[in-house]
Amino acid sequence: MKQRLLFLGPPGAGKGTQAQQLAEGQGLLHLSTGDLLRAEVAAGSALGQEAEAVMARGELVSDALVLAIVRSRLENHSGGWLLDGFPRNVAQADALAALLADLGQSIELVVLMELDDAVLVQRLLSRGRADDNEAVIRHRLEVYRQQTEPLIAYYRERGLIASVEAAGSVEEIAGRISALLG
Ligand code: ADP
Numbered sequence: 001m002k003q004r005l006l007f008l009g010p011p012g013a014g015k016g017t018q019a020q021q022l023a024e025g026q027g028l029l030h031l032s033t034g035d036l037l038r039a040e041v042a043a044g045s046a047l048g049q050e051a052e053a054v055m056a057r058g059e060l061v062s063d064a065l066v067l068a069i070v071r072s073r074l075e076n077h078s079g080g081w082l083l084d085g086f087p088r089n090v091a092q093a094d095a096l097a098a099l100l101a102d103l104g105q106s107i108e109l110v111v112l113m114e115l116d117d118a119v120l121v122q123r124l125l126s127r128g129r130a131d132d133n134e135a136v137i138r139h140r141l142e143v144y145r146q147q148t149e150p151l152i153a154y155y156r157e158r159g160l161i162a163s164v165e166a167a168g169s170v171e172e173i174a175g176r177i178s179a180l181l182g
Contacts, residue, residue: 001181002108002109002181002182003026003028003079003080003081003108004080004081004105004107004108004109005028005080005081005082005083005107005108005109005110005111005181006082006083006087006107006109006110006111006155006160007019007083007084007085007110007111007113008110008111008112008113008148008151008152008155008161009113009114009115010113010120010141010144010148011120011124011137011140011141011144012115012119012120012121012123012124012137013113013114013115013120013166014113014115014166014170015084015085015113016032016034016035016084016085017170018113018170018173018174018177019032019082019084020032021170021174022082022174022178023082026080027079027080028079028080028081028082029073029080029081030081030082030084031070031073031074031082031083032084032085033066033070033084033085033086033088034084034085035085036069036073037051037055037061037066037069038055041055047065047069050062050065051065056131056136057136057139058131058136058137058139058140058143059139060088060089060143060147063089063091063092063095066086066088066092067092067095067096067099070096070099074099074100074103074105075103083096087151088147088148088151089147089148089150089151090147090150090151090154093151093154093155107155108160109160109162109180109181110155110160110161110162111162111164111177111180112152112161112162112164113164113166113173114163114164114166115165115166115167116167119167120141121134121137121141124140125137164176164177164180
């Protein structure tokens, strides 16, 4: 089974839910940069203080900061992993490629979760996180279209993308994802 995975898709597509469940079931390290950043904010660390206002606006935290978090986690881990919410732009994808080359590892599959904008906004509004009000959600979607969506072509060129329809129940979607992992 493939065990070096990257989850890609718009905010609200359910990446976090699916990633957590799959990682737990398969014993993979689940690396969610959003979760890690929120933990830093909650802890009130210097890093968290730097990230807090940026996240509240729905913008991207600096590449250097996010990369440092990912590097420290991957460096000391030998098994499989699942990256969720990273990379979020081409610079981060290039940095990840360099990091993985350093570690002698590579991405085996990029799971692209696809869902209509209207459904995304509804899901995010019902979640009620601090950065989940309508204006910030619209902005996060815009940031996704501009900065993250180019990664679909980036990974397609490398032959790594597999798409999943992200509508339906959590179990249905999980089933579609496991079918891709061989
Ligand atoms: P969602 O899945 O709803 O987009 P996340 O939990 O992945 O939310 O991320 C929440 C916020 O954390 C983002 O809007 C951004 O400010 C910050 N963030 C998370 N991952 C990254 C990253 N790789 N690069 C820059 N900022 C990030």
